[in-house]
Amino acid sequence: MKCKICFENASFFTTENIMPQKFKAHYYLCHNCEYLFIDKPNWLEISYSEAITDSDIGLVNRNARLSVITYAIIRLFFKQEKQFLDYAGGYGLFVRKMRNLGLNFFWQDKYAKNLFAKTFSAEENNIKNYGLITAFEVMEHLEDPIKELEKLFNLSNNILISTELLPEHKPKPNEWHYFALEHGQHIGFFSRKTMEFIAHKYGFNYYTNESDIHLFTKKKISKILFKLVMRFKFSLLYRYVFKLKSLQEADQAKMIKYQKAS
Secondary structure: OEEOOOOOOEEEEEEEEOOOOEEEEEEEEOOOOOOOEEEEOOOHHHHHOOOOOOOOOHHHHHHHHHHHHHHHHHHOOOOOOOOOEEEEEOOHHHHHHHHHOOOOOEEEEEOOOOOOOOOEHHHHOOOOOEEEEEOOOHHHHHOHHHHHHHHHHOOOOEEEOOOOOOOOOOHHHOOOOOOOOOOOOOEEEHHHHHHHHHHHHOOEEEEEEOOEEEEEEEEOOOOOHHHHHHOHHHHHHHHHHHHOOHHHHHHHHHHHHHHOOO
């Protein structure tokens, strides 16, 4: 079995029942980059009958937290006047929050319906380059993660990701909540070593909070300042002190104009 990240040999790790007891998942671990993945997940069409699972009750709080941290990252390290993309952005809640904070975010998702960021679809606006791309709770869903990452790297030099790092002791599926056996959508798990391999291969600097937030960037930034930004209270204070003009009013006017024309 070949690893889906570094294409070195991966060995059998374990088998586990998922969704619940409907399918058997066969997990493989790469000993080179320590990527853990499921081989041939043949249940995904069933698993994605709903783009967002009923068990994802943390979606709203996650968007609130990540919007605060992302705002601080963009304002402190990158150019705020750029256009930004939320890749696989679900119902558009994160894009709506970021636009309300004054940042020109756009939405993309192959599976979910855009409820909160209509008229700000990346496809409709035909944007070729972004100041930063966010991909939150996406990587663990991908059958071909390198293919998707290369798409993102071609669109931006700055990619902000959220996915929980595989613990160093390599837990079994019933020992770690992030395997998400109840819905079967999590099929690939990244260790710190995996992330470092990706960064080195594609020429990026890699910054992480050692837990669930990861930044790939061509720019060298202060590790101390990055760690500060990872503290929610710091980023929340920064957002209140260094506010931008919200895009909400302009977006509402655009939506009214769009509705009248359609």
